[in-house]
Amino acid sequence: MFLRTVYNTIFRRSSAFALSILVGAVFFERAFDQGGTALFESMNKGKLWKDIKDDFEKNDNGGGDDDE
Amino acid sequence: MMSVTARSGLLAQYLSASSQVVATQLRPTVCLAAPLSSKITLAPRKENLTTESLKQLVPKCGNVRVSSGPHGPMQVRYAHTDIQYPDFSDYRRQPVSDPKTSSEPSSVSRRAFTYAMVGASGVVGAYAAKNIVQELLSTMSASADVLALAKVEVDLKTIAEGKSICVKWRGKPLFVRHRTGDEIETEKGVDVESLRHKEHDDERVKRPEWLILIGVCTHLGCVPIAHAGEYGGYFCPCHGSHYDTSGRIRKGPAPENLEVPEYTFSDDTTVVVG
Numbered sequence: 001m002f003l004r005t006v007y008n009t010i011f012r013r014s015s016a017f018a019l020s021i022l023v024g025a026v027f028f029e030r031a032f033d034q035g036g037t038a039l040f041e042s043m044n045k046g047k048l049w050k051d052i053k054d055d056f057e058k059n060d061n062g063g064g065d066d067d068e
Numbered sequence: 069m070m071s072v073t074a075r076s077g078l079l080a081q082y083l084s085a086s087s088q089v090v091a092t093q094l095r096p097t098v099c100l101a102a103p104l105s106s107k108i109t110l111a112p113r114k115e116n117l118t119t120e121s122l123k124q125l126v127p128k129c130g131n132v133r134v135s136s137g138p139h140g141p142m143q144v145r146y147a148h149t150d151i152q153y154p155d156f157s158d159y160r161r162q163p164v165s166d167p168k169t170s171s172e173p174s175s176v177s178r179r180a181f182t183y184a185m186v187g188a189s190g191v192v193g194a195y196a197a198k199n200i201v202q203e204l205l206s207t208m209s210a211s212a213d214v215l216a217l218a219k220v221e222v223d224l225k226t227i228a229e230g231k232s233i234c235v236k237w238r239g240k241p242l243f244v245r246h247r248t249g250d251e252i253e254t255e256k257g258v259d260v261e262s263l264r265h266k267e268h269d270d271e272r273v274k275r276p277e278w279l280i281l282i283g284v285c286t287h288l289g290c291v292p293i294a295h296a297g298e299y300g301g302y303f304c305p306c307h308g309s310h311y312d313t314s315g316r317i318r319k320g321p322a323p324e325n326l327e328v329p330e331y332t333f334s335d336d337t338t339v340v341v342g
Contacts (some may be wrong), residue, residue, distance in 0.1 A: 025195050
């Protein structure tokens, strides 16, 4: 049974339990941070620099050439 | 009292005797024997056995208290069969919802669930603790604007071979020198053991033609003059320290070589110091 396997491999020994918490925290951090960023970007769509970048960089390229 | 004395080994015989005295010292019997000289007459029994009628059967001589046994007064508990037990089925897990079945077969899966909950909160707690500590420590480090000013970029195209320039970096003079081939050859050939501060030229430059130094004399902090002194490198006018074209102390009071800062070549013609 699945739960029995999980119990015997992870929860039975405190060392394995603590280690699995730390390893889980690494993956959780990555998932949580990326999820939060994705949520923020979807809620602020259209206001971020990467969304409006193209409008400015077209003008910038011309100006940059003049400077040089 | 009896419960104490009964445990005291050798005296148990005497004390057991006294315990009998105590046990027989029931007030009703004493009272019956001593104060009442006349014959006790009980009230005629009433038909209905109320509390009051039963009370009249009891000899009237103060409080009646029956004590027996080693632990003093005893209570009699009457089992009530009409108590409604609360229904805990809402709080039981599904495998143990039936109290008549054994909980043993499902114990591992229930424990696994409990530990999984503990572990999940541990994961979230570790993440939160890590971020709290990280944020706390980041408040102690320099802010972004300070860090941005801590670097200086030098354009190497403007420095001709054999020339040396001085720029300001973190409030100190920074020497950038384009060394000639002769100078490089001379410095690489110097016997390290003969130096006061033993450093080979290779340890002090990343690219042999570019020498980058902090222009503060290691003696008392004056700014040395470039292309001066007996070794053609730097000469400190304050107390006469002579540095060679690798910035190493060769003559005079300074104890150490001129300091080399952290720097990287971002491309062939640009060096970033800091």
